[in-house]
Amino acid sequence: MISSYKNNRFIINFFGVPIILSSIYYDFLFPYFVLIILCACTFEYVKLVNKLNSRITIALLLPFNIIVFMNSLLNICDTYTLIILFFIICFSFEVFLYSESSTQNISFNLMGFIMIGCCLTESLINIRFAYNGFYHTLLLFLSVWICDTFAYFFGSKFGKTKILPAISPNKTWVGSFSGIIGSFIVAFSFYYFDDIFALSYNISMVDVVLISVITGVFGQLGDFAESIMKRQVNIKDTGTILLGHGGFLDRFDSIIFAAPLYYIYLKNSIL
Numbered sequence: 001m002i003s004s005y006k007n008n009r010f011i012i013n014f015f016g017v018p019i020i021l022s023s024i025y026y027d028f029l030f031p032y033f034v035l036i037i038l039c040a041c042t043f044e045y046v047k048l049v050n051k052l053n054s055r056i057t058i059a060l061l062l063p064f065n066i067i068v069f070m071n072s073l074l075n076i077c078d079t080y081t082l083i084i085l086f087f088i089i090c091f092s093f094e095v096f097l098y099s100e101s102s103t104q105n106i107s108f109n110l111m112g113f114i115m116i117g118c119c120l121t122e123s124l125i126n127i128r129f130a131y132n133g134f135y136h137t138l139l140l141f142l143s144v145w146i147c148d149t150f151a152y153f154f155g156s157k158f159g160k161t162k163i164l165p166a167i168s169p170n171k172t173w174v175g176s177f178s179g180i181i182g183s184f185i186v187a188f189s190f191y192y193f194d195d196i197f198a199l200s201y202n203i204s205m206v207d208v209v210l211i212s213v214i215t216g217v218f219g220q221l222g223d224f225a226e227s228i229m230k231r232q233v234n235i236k237d238t239g240t241i242l243l244g245h246g247g248f249l250d251r252f253d254s255i256i257f258a259a260p261l262y263y264i265y266l267k268n269s270i271l
Contacts, residue, residue, distance in 0.1 A: 024137050030128050031073060038065055038121045040248035044238040045116060048249070049108045051233040054101050056109050060093060068117035072125040079118055086113050115256050123259035130266060135201050139190050140262050143183040143215035144254045150182030151175040151220070168227040171220075180216035187211045202270055210269075214261045215254075222257030226250070 023033035042065050046058045064086050071077060090109045094102040128137045155175020163171045187208040194201040203211070226249060230238065237246030 020141065021138075024128070024141065025134060027128065027134070030137075031069075031125065034121055034124050035066075035069060037124075037248055037252055038069055038116060041116045041120065041252060042112065044247045044249045045112045048229055048233065048235075048238055049112070051235075052104075052108075052229065054104045054108050055099065056105050056112070060090070061109055061112050064089075064113055065117035065121065068113075069121045069125070072122040079122060083114070083118070086110070119260045120252060120256050123263045124255070126263050127259065127266060130263075132201060135190070136262070136266055136270075139187065139201075139211065140215060140255070140259060143186045143211065144219045144258055146182040146186050147179035147216050147219055148223075148254065151179030154178035164224060167224055167231055171224075176220055179220060180212060183216035183219070184208065184212040187215075207270060210265060211262070214265060215258045218261055219254035219258040222254045225257065226253035 020033070023029045039062065042062045043058060046056055046061060049056055064082070068079070068082055071079075071082060087106075087110060090106045094106055099105075124137070127133055127140060130136065151171070152175065155170070155172045155178065159172025159174035161173050162169060163173055163176055187203070190201050191203050191205065191208045194203065226238070230236065238249040
């Protein structure tokens with residue numbers, strides 16, 4: 001069983017990592033990559049939420065998440081406008097389909113829209129197509145990946161004290177701090193090679209520290225946020241499509257918090 005689990009993870013890593021890196025490198029591929037993530041995460045989110053005695057429909061949430069995706073590419077209107085429109089439509093939808101869970105349905109629809117449509121999708125598109133977007137997108141993904149890897153490895157080997165056992169029983173303080181150190185190593189590597197080879201990343205040591213906090217601390221908080229919902233319905237993963245890795249939400253939950261904060265910092269401090 002353990003051997004099969006490791007083999008599945010190896011297969012996904014062997015094929016998945018080159019696909020992701022290629023999608024980040026080639027700007028014409030990146031929107032398709034993000035669109036796949038958007039659709040998969042939305043389906044998994046709806047399935048997860050409907051286990052919480054709520055009722056939201058993919059027919060409402062997915063089109064609006066795709067609208068956010070298209071708008072991030074075409075820049076037709078601001079995100080504020082889309083949030084207000086979706087809020088009004090959600091309420092109108094529940095007026096005609098009233099149930100005891102109507103208020104909860106509206107809340108979960110808005111959360112899925114903001115989490116997946118705005119925080120994940122729009123932020124990734126904005127980062128990738130900003131100045132030096134390839135490098136910043138790569139830095140974001142590598143920092144989050146290494147954070148997860150360090151947290152898992154050192155936490156499982158040396159971690160004893162749990163952080164939030166009621167939400168995520170396997171997460172330890174040792175693992176968490178190790179993950180932040182891993183994020184710092186990645187960010188510092190970008191700074192170091194930029195200084196040597198003049199690669200024009202335009203990041204300073206202050207940026208290195210703050211990016212490490214964004215990807216290391218808030219990336220882990222994104223993981224905890226998803227764990228809250230999974231814990232309430234007593235499931236380990238949101239899906240099984242990524243063999244050995246769970247679902248798309250399981251793989252990109254850390255990006256949901258890290259990406260918008262990275263873009264906000266990128267826009268206001270680096271660019």
